Amino acid sequence: MRVEYINPFVEASFYVLKEVLGTELRRGKLCMREAAKPRLGVTSRVGLSGDVSGWVLIDMSRETALAVASAMNEEKLPDFDELAQATIGELTNMITANAVTRLHAAGFNFDLTPPFLFYGAYKGGKRISINDEALIIPIEMPMGTVEINVAVREKE
Amino acid sequence: MNAESAAGVKKNGTPLQVLVIDDSMFIIKQLSQILTSSGFAIAGSASDGEEGLQKYKELYPRVDLVTLDITMPKMDGVATLEKIMEFDDKANVIMVTALGRQDLVKKALLTGARNYIVKPLDRRKVLERVEMVVRAMRNCI
Numbered sequence A: 001m002r003v004e005y006i007n008p009f010v011e012a013s014f015y016v017l018k019e020v021l022g023t024e025l026r027r028g029k030l031c032m033r034e035a036a037k038p039r040l041g042v043t044s045r046v047g048l049s050g051d052v053s054g055w056v057l058i059d060m061s062r063e064t065a066l067a068v069a070s071a072m073n074e075e076k077l078p079d080f081d082e083l084a085q086a087t088i089g090e091l092t093n094m095i096t097a098n099a100v101t102r103l104h105a106a107g108f109n110f111d112l113t114p115p116f117l118f119y120g121a122y123k124g125g126k127r128i129s130i131n132d133e134a135l136i137i138p139i140e141m142p143m144g145t146v147e148i149n150v151a152v153r154e155k156e
Numbered sequence B: 001m002n003a004e005s006a007a008g009v010k011k012n013g014t015p016l017q018v019l020v021i022d023d024s025m026f027i028i029k030q031l032s033q034i035l036t037s038s039g040f041a042i043a044g045s046a047s048d049g050e051e052g053l054q055k056y057k058e059l060y061p062r063v064d065l066v067t068l069d070i071t072m073p074k075m076d077g078v079a080t081l082e083k084i085m086e087f088d089d090k091a092n093v094i095m096v097t098a099l100g101r102q103d104l105v106k107k108a109l110l111t112g113a114r115n116y117i118v119k120p121l122d123r124r125k126v127l128e129r130v131e132m133v134v135r136a137m138r139n140c141i
Helices: A003-021 A062-073 A082-105 B025-036 B049-059 B077-087 B102-111 B123-140
Strands: A031-033 A042-050 A052-060 A110-112 A116-119 A134-141 A144-154 B017-021 B041-046 B065-069 B093-097 B115-118
Touching: A003 A062, A003 A082, A003 A134, A003 A144, A042 A062, A042 A082, A052 A062, A052 A082, A062 A082, A062 A144, A062 B025, A082 A110, A082 A116, A082 B025, B017 B025, B017 B049, B025 B041, B025 B123, B041 B049, B049 B065, B049 B077, B065 B077, B065 B123, B077 B093, B077 B102, B093 B102, B093 B123, B102 B115, B115 B123
Parallel strands: B017 B041, B017 B065, B065 B093, B093 B115
Antiparallel strands: A031 A134, A042 A052, A042 A110, A042 A116, A052 A144, A134 A144
């Protein structure tokens, strides 16, 4: 994956999470994995197209997802219901779109698809693993850790 | 809220009616809260462009303002805007976007959208943009 793609996703993740949660964040160590694989329980995915093909997965535990959704809705949500799911989907959309805006400004042409959320029955991530090398951006928040997986491949 | 001065209230004291079209229940809820806090009423909501167009036609002419997401399944925001403008070339539509594709925002503005709102939604900024459109609507009457 090209180095120029990395910073826009890191900056977008920080900007959007800080904006919607209004809390302090800390970036964990960036790392590369062989595949973008959901590990934590709740995963939202947005597809990328244009100059590249790829995916962004936002992965967190169910407890973290519920706490994040509650904070974004400014009310304590009792369960990971339809509203909580929509909230996490929208969070993924906002982070990815913000990154794509930054990439456009740098001269790259990316487009994105609406978010899709996976959880529960997809435990283990078998159904949505993406076998492309992925950049992992861990972000630590008071409500838990969120891992942003960015798997981008240039079109041949 | 002072209903006399609230942006969403007409001179006769009745609220301006808004149709909210967005595939995210979260954004529908957030926009509805922001708008009703400023005196607007939510005439209806839709979760994709096709449903949104249908609702606009059903509610016409009782809709004063539409908020329209750009990235949606089935029919995206720009295609929906084109259809709404074909049906009612005086429609007051505000696009909602997390950006990503600024060219789509430009296209929407050229197609007839009155303004746009950027996500994540900030209450003050949303009301600023909406009030700009409402002021322009009032000046046109």
